[in-house]
Amino acid sequence: MNNIEFxxxxxxxxxxxxxxxxxTGLGGGIIITPVLTLALGVDIRYAxxxxxxxxxxxxxxAAAAYVREGFSNIRIxxxxxxxxxxxxxxxxxxxxxxxxxxxxxxxxxxxxxxxYASSRPRHERVGDCQPDPLATRLKMNGSYPTPDGPKGYCPxxxxxxxSLMFGAGILSGLLGIGSxxxxxxxxxxxxxxxxxxxxxxxxxxxxxxAAASAGVYLSRGYIDPGLAAPVMLGVVVGSLVGARVLTxxxxxxxxxxxxLVIGIMAxxxxxxGLTGRL
Amino acid sequence: xxxxxxxxxxxxxxxxxxxxxxxxxxxxxxxVLFGGIVYLFxxxxxxxxxxxxxxxxxxxxxxxxxxxxxxxxxxxGLIQLGLLVLIATPVARVAFSVAAFAMQRDRLYxxxxxxxxxxxxxxxxxxxx
Numbered sequence: 001m002n003n004i005e006f007x008x009x010x011x012x013x014x015x016x017x018x019x020x021x022x023x024t025g026l027g028g029g030i031i032i033t034p035v036l037t038l039a040l041g042v043d044i045r046y047a048x049x050x051x052x053x054x055x056x057x058x059x060x061x062a063a064a065a066y067v068r069e070g071f072s073n074i075r076i077x078x079x080x081x082x083x084x085x086x087x088x089x090x091x092x093x094x095x096x097x098x099x100x101x102x103x104x105x106x107x108x109x110x111x112x113x114x115x116y117a118s119s120r121p122r123h124e125r126v127g128d129c130q131p132d133p134l135a136t137r138l139k140m141n142g143s144y145p146t147p148d149g150p151k152g153y154c155p156x157x158x159x160x161x162x163s164l165m166f167g168a169g170i171l172s173g174l175l176g177i178g179s180x181x182x183x184x185x186x187x188x189x190x191x192x193x194x195x196x197x198x199x200x201x202x203x204x205x206x207x208x209x210a211a212a213s214a215g216v217y218l219s220r221g222y223i224d225p226g227l228a229a230p231v232m233l234g235v236v237v238g239s240l241v242g243a244r245v246l247t248x249x250x251x252x253x254x255x256x257x258x259x260l261v262i263g264i265m266a267x268x269x270x271x272x273g274l275t276g277r278l
Numbered sequence: 279x280x281x282x283x284x285x286x287x288x289x290x291x292x293x294x295x296x297x298x299x300x301x302x303x304x305x306x307x308x309x310v311l312f313g314g315i316v317y318l319f320x321x322x323x324x325x326x327x328x329x330x331x332x333x334x335x336x337x338x339x340x341x342x343x344x345x346x347x348x349x350x351x352x353x354x355g356l357i358q359l360g361l362l363v364l365i366a367t368p369v370a371r372v373a374f375s376v377a378a379f380a381m382q383r384d385r386l387y388x389x390x391x392x393x394x395x396x397x398x399x400x401x402x403x404x405x406x407x
Contacts, residue, residue: 001325002323002326003323003326007314007322041329042328042329056365056367057307060367060368060371063296064299067292067299068292068296070292072292074288074292078391082393082394085394086397088401089401139386207367208368208369210368212397212398214401215398215402218365219339220333220339221335221338224328224334225317225353225358226317227328228310228357229313229314229357230314232310233307233310236307
């Protein structure tokens with residue numbers, strides 16, 4: 001196989017990963033790394049470096065559309081980015097100190113959890129909320145558009161959300177992923193934000209979080225242009241197509257099939273990490 | 279004065295941020311695509327070596343090295359330049375937020391945005407471990 005064939009193969013894989021990632025809500029990043037390492041035999045460090053860059057592209061592309069609709073809360077995002085960026089730098093520094101086998105195992109576990117979390121139904125909190133004093137001081141209370149006009153919300157448990165975001169940042173820097181699943185637990189479950197607000201604000205934060213660890217990865221030589229180019233271009237196109245399909249098609253059975261495939265990939269990442277084959 | 283504060287509403291800021299992100303990603307993708315074509319045109323027949331980790335050569339690890347390679351019209355340097363534009367996009371977004379919060383006279387969030395910007399800058403310029 002020469003470079004042209006390899007590049008095309010990576011591009012097509014990234015396209016599919018971006019498509020599936022956008023349909024399942026997992027994000028393309030967390031899917032392309034196992035594909036690169038398990039199917040194409042790429043060293044996990046190169047795979048993580050290339051994925052990290054594609055995460056910035058998809059997050060920023062999607063965020064551009066979401067901010068205009070008025071769902072994302074820029075203040076909440078900016079405040080929590082303090083935790084995610086510091087975590088991301090630490091995670092990236094940590095990545096150089098632990099073995100690739102351990103990274104692979106952690107990756108598999110996070111992937112399993114994310115697949116499980118994304119398949120669970122989410123319940124919206126209903127009724128009026130009591131504004132939290134800390135959140136009020138941080139000007140986090142806001143409103144979002146609904147079919148019946150703008151609806152207000154008031155975030156709770158800011159310190160818990162902040163700590164969880166720090167963890168999300170570490171995972172993002174360590175594994176080169178957006179770790180949207182952890183971000184959503186922080187905002188959805190701990191802080192009690194509405195579904196749409198937490199998803200879009202999380203997405204808004206992913207680009208900044210990934211940029212924080214990208215500097216470390218770049219200076220370490222983990223970001224290979226020949227690999228990152230097809231990964232980034234593929235994931236971006238794939239997620240754009242996925243977002244289109246998502247609004248039209250019945251995606252329930254599709255998500256079930258993909259969920260199964262992702263579960264198998266996760267188990268294989270853990271297995272390879274344990275047996276030291278990565 | 280009233281006009282000035284009216285203009286910088288949250289909605290207006292969000293609109294600008296949306297445009298900033300879109301332009302950044304599009305520009306980065308275009309440069310990466312162009313660099314990729316140049317790279318494959320010259321090295322397309324060579325064998326890929328990604329199964330063994332060697333790390334990138336030093337000129338592809340720093341901003342100055344990447345700019346030098348890109349100016350010399352090397353494919354891998356051009357791709358890396360596009361990736362730098364991509365990484366710079368969220369950084370520019372945070373820098374812009376500092377200005378936007380300042381226009382809104384929101385001192386608390388000027389400080390918050392500055393902290394985030396400082397962490398990003400440390401990572402992009404300082405980390406040489």
